[in-house]
Amino acid sequence: MRRAVGRAAGVVVAVLSGLALAATSTTAQAATGPDVIAHRGSSGMAPENTAAAIDLAVHQRADYVEIDVQRTKDGKLVNFHDCTMQRTTDIEDLYPNRPSYRVSDFTWNELRRLDAGTWFHDDYAGEPIITLDDVIRHIQHTRTGLLAEISPCS
Template sequence: MRIARIVGLVVTSLLIVSPGAAVAGGSGTADGPAVIAHRGSSGIAPENTTPAIRAAVRQRADVVEIDVQRTKDGRLVNFHDCTLERTTDVEERFPGRASYRVSDFTWAELRTLDAGSWFDESFAGEPIITVREVIRLLGGRTGLLAEISPCGHYAGTGLPEQLAAELRSIPGYVDAALAGGRLGVQSFEVADAQAFHTALPEVPIGLLDADRPTEAELLELSTWADQVNPQWTVTDQALIDRVHELGMEINVWTVNEPGAMRRMRDLGVDGIITDFPQSLTQRG
């Protein structure tokens, strides 16, 4: 059985068991958390591809979360893994390469890869896309939450500053997106988040964390960060309340089960990052 067919069953069950889960502005209740589509609507389409982005927009997600990496020749692309093997046919197309890191391929080379067939053959030939292409697909209606890749080989190479420059280079984009509350950047790496914040301080910046942040970490982050974005499994009422007391927002990841979605909503998080935005927006 193909992944897409399995996913279809999962989505159906989510919609059936969580009819009260529509919580985002425009699609749900006005005071509910933002619906943040993780790598696009990645539960029903291959992550970070055009179909996943378009599905999230169609489903009226408030925000699409993406992953920012850089090609060998300096193009910013939307791709999650540090290497290409899991979600592309890179080993077939470029056999015997010494490295399959995204950053070791030119944009022209990456553009030849099939980034869809791994998910389902109906997505065969879907290419990797650039950050600019993502912004074009969002059409000024859906927000963007861009994650700076934590892959270690980018450390100290200016990736956060390049992302800031790329966003700034799109005429009118940053001002319009900020006016509508439709732009944010996040990172697992404190140094990268601080570098981006220095380069483009008006854009909200968040820190991702798989562990529960300590009080000392929260106090330090509150001096410059706008968001604390932990894994949902380490998130409780005390953490949410403390983040809010310190003047920051909290977006939790990656929440796919209906019970967990309801729990996070009821605890008062600001955003829910999910592979299945349609289960929150009730829009297919």
């Protein structure tokens, strides 16, 4: 009997502790407001997953920048969302008739030549694909955090 009471008391304490923690967390959240997460950087105002989008998100005081990470053929980690690069780069113009346009089929030296900005607007012509290291440098020493999603593309 004593054990059952002890377990019940333990459960009650755990539940009450959880409720107290939730109340504290909710109160803190209400005081500061929700986190602002810039999806692919400020992708509504600059080409997604580029330095321009990351820098704009930082300038707009986003709490976090969400990015997508893929690995190149030679192992470099780059900031790119889609499994293939036709939608947001000039890859078909630069490398015509390749059997695949997946990030993992190209080296970093090949990808760094791409224009990842013109598709969005001519003002961003020449905006390059950037690496994960570049993203970190762009948010370093700012209040903006990083949410990195590892891409399922291969």
